[in-house]
Amino acid sequence: MPGILDGKVALVTGGGNGIGRATALAMAREGARVAVADFEADSARETVALINGAGGQAISLSGDVTNTAQVKAMLDGVIAAYGKINCAFNNAGIAGHQVDATGQLTHEWSEKSFDRMIEVNLKGVWLCMKHEIPLMLAAGGGAIVNTASIAGLLGLRTSSAYVAAKHGVIGLTKSAAVEYAQDNLRVNAVCPGYIVTRMTGPTRESPRVDAVLARTPMRRFGEPGEIAETVVWLCSDRASYVTGAAYEVDGGMTAS
Ligand SMILES: NC(=O)c1ccc[n+]([C@@H]2O[C@H](COP(=O)([O-])OP(=O)(O)OC[C@H]3O[C@@H](n4cnc5c(N)ncnc54)[C@H](O)[C@@H]3O)[C@@H](O)[C@H]2O)c1
Numbered sequence: 001m002p003g004i005l006d007g008k009v010a011l012v013t014g015g016g017n018g019i020g021r022a023t024a025l026a027m028a029r030e031g032a033r034v035a036v037a038d039f040e041a042d043s044a045r046e047t048v049a050l051i052n053g054a055g056g057q058a059i060s061l062s063g064d065v066t067n068t069a070q071v072k073a074m075l076d077g078v079i080a081a082y083g084k085i086n087c088a089f090n091n092a093g094i095a096g097h098q099v100d101a102t103g104q105l106t107h108e109w110s111e112k113s114f115d116r117m118i119e120v121n122l123k124g125v126w127l128c129m130k131h132e133i134p135l136m137l138a139a140g141g142g143a144i145v146n147t148a149s150i151a152g153l154l155g156l157r158t159s160s161a162y163v164a165a166k167h168g169v170i171g172l173t174k175s176a177a178v179e180y181a182q183d184n185l186r187v188n189a190v191c192p193g194y195i196v197t198r199m200t201g202p203t204r205e206s207p208r209v210d211a212v213l214a215r216t217p218m219r220r221f222g223e224p225g226e227i228a229e230t231v232v233w234l235c236s237d238r239a240s241y242v243t244g245a246a247y248e249v250d251g252g253m254t255a256s
Helices: 018-029 041-053 068-082 111-138 160-179 198-204 208-215 224-235
Strands: 009-013 033-038 057-062 087-090 142-147 185-192 246-249
Touching: 009 018, 009 068, 009 111, 018 033, 018 041, 018 057, 018 087, 018 224, 033 041, 033 068, 041 057, 057 068, 068 111, 087 111, 087 224, 111 142, 111 160, 111 185, 142 160, 142 224, 160 185, 160 246, 185 224, 198 208, 224 246
Parallel strands: 009 033, 009 087, 033 057, 087 142, 142 185, 185 246
Antiparallel strands: none
C-alpha cells in the first residue's frame, strides 16, 4: 500500500529519542527517506538501525541545533544523501530539569538556565527553519512541523522559561506560515500534552503524577507514537490547506 509520505525526504531533529524517534519511524513507515539528527549521535544511529531494520531508508546526522555551523552541516548532510528536503520536524528540546531549574519559580530561575532553555527550545527551532526554508523554497515548497507543547498555550508553575520558549515556537510557526503561504510551504506546530518519554520521567515518578492525570480528561499519559501520527499527517499532502496551526495532542487537557 502506498505511504502518505512516499517520495519525500524528511529531517527529524531530536530524532534519537522519544517523540522524535517515534516520528522518524512513522515517517519511514509512510514511505519517506528520513535524516535522523540528534546531538546524541549514538541515539540517532539507534533510530536509523530501527528504521533500516524495518525495511525503511534513513541516515543519521549529529549536531547541536543551537550551533549555526552544525545546523548548516546537518542540512548539507541531508542534501548530500538525498538531494532534497521536503519535510522537517524541528523537535529537539529540553525540559527544566535538564538546565537545573527543577521546581523553580520565575524569580528563582538562574540567568544561565533561562538562556540555555531559550537557546535550545526557541532559537534552535528558528535556526533550523532559517536553513531549511531556502532549500524548500528553491525546491518549490515543503512542510515544516515544530514541536511546541501545551506549554505553548498555557502558563505552568515552575516552568516559566520552558513556557516562554514554547509560546515563542508557536509565534515563529504562525509568522512563517503567513510569510510562505503562497510559496507552497506550510508551517505548523504540534502541542503535545504529557507524553511517556524520558523528559517526563521525573514527573511520572513524583507525587505530581496524580495531579497531571487528574488534569488530563483521558486520565493517561500519551505515547510518542500518538504525536508521530499528527506530525506525519501535517507533513503529508493530505494536510494541504493546513498552515499556521498549533495542534493539541494532549488527551483533552487544554480543552478542560
Ligand atoms: N514528553 C513530553 O511530555 C513533551 C510534551 C510537550 C512537548 N514536548 C517536546 O517534545 C520534544 C521532544 O521531547 P521528548 O519528550 O521526546 O524528549 P527526549 O529527551 O526523549 O528527546 C529529545 C531529544 O532532543 C535531543 N536534543 C536536545 N537538545 C538538543 C540540541 N541542542 N541539539 C540536538 N538535539 C538535541 C536529545 O538528545 C533527545 O534525543 C521537545 O521539544 C519537548 O519540549 C515533550
